Amino acid sequence: MNDHILDRPIWNSLTTAHGPFAIGDGGARRFTPNVSIFAGVRDESADSLAALARLMPEDGNLFLIQVAPVVLPDGVRAAKAAEGCQMVLENLKALARSAPEIIRLTEADAEDMLNLATLTKPGPYLRDTRLLGDFWGVKEDGKLIAMAGERFKHPGYSEISGVCTHPDYLGRGLAHALCVKVxxxxxxxxxxxxxxxxxxxxxxxxxxENLGFRTRTKVNAVMLERG
Incomplete structure (x- = not known):
């Protein structure tokens, strides 16, 4: 049975829409280090695992997300591992409350985006992660207080990611409004x-779920390091 394209979201992003950001050969790819620490493999063959091992930084991490159990190459260990839910949108449901003013974020917002993501930790986010897709935000008195954007892209699908709100502005429906926009x-x-x-x-x-997403499958999320 063939894998669904979302079963290996990182591999299928780096071998299609995000090919220009890909590093690697054979059965493994990773994003360029300035953009993201995510990596993916085509399968769990010896060749793919060897290719993944070659991509491991000397001092740092790679992050895999896939449906199949993650198999570790020789010389690589799991620094962290967790189960995730991969959710697809079935029927978008917008809030009845008035929406905030949402603006497209640009290069001029890059530092503020990084600072907000560093504070709120929505997932691995580097200064150039914003290059993977459009990002939108809400500002108050010139301060970026919430944002959301796109990350992995594949034929027919695009991932909503980087959803975060400054802790002083929670409870105002900003994340909901931004997810609807994206x-x-x-x-x-x-x-x-x-x-x-x-x-x-x-x-x-x-x-x-209140936005209209449903869980498609569980995924394995593993942070890798040398060791």
Whole structure:
């Protein structure tokens, strides 16, 4: 049985839409180090695992997300491992409350985006992660207080990611409004939005379910390091 394209979201992103950001050969790819620490493999063959081992930084991590159990190459260990939920949008549900003013974020916002992501930790986010897709934000008195954007892209699908709100502005529906905005942009291109969230983050899962997402499958999320 053939894998669904989302079963290996990183591999299938780096070998299609995000090919220009890919480093690697054979059965493994990673994003360029300035953009992301995510990597993916084509399969669990010896050749693919050897290719993944060659991509490991001397001092740093790579992060894999896939449905199949992650097999570790020789000389590589799991620094962290967790179960995630991969959710796809079935029927977008917008909030009845008035939406905040949402703006497209640009290069001029790069430092503020990094600072907000560093504070709120929505997932691995580097200064140039924003190059993977459009990002949108909400500002108050010139300060970026919430944002969301796109990360992995594949034929027919685009991932919503980087969803975060400054802790002083929680409870105002900003994340919901931003997810709706990003989802609408994705659907306008004829693609299906999806996202990934740690299975233990039940609060976020409820938020996404209220938006119209459903869990497609569980995924394995593993942070790799040399050792």
């Amino acid at each position: 989802a609408e942009q994705i659907m306008a291109r004829g693609e299906q939005p999806y996202l990934q969230v740690f299975a233990t983050n039940t609060r976020a899962i409820r938020v996404y």
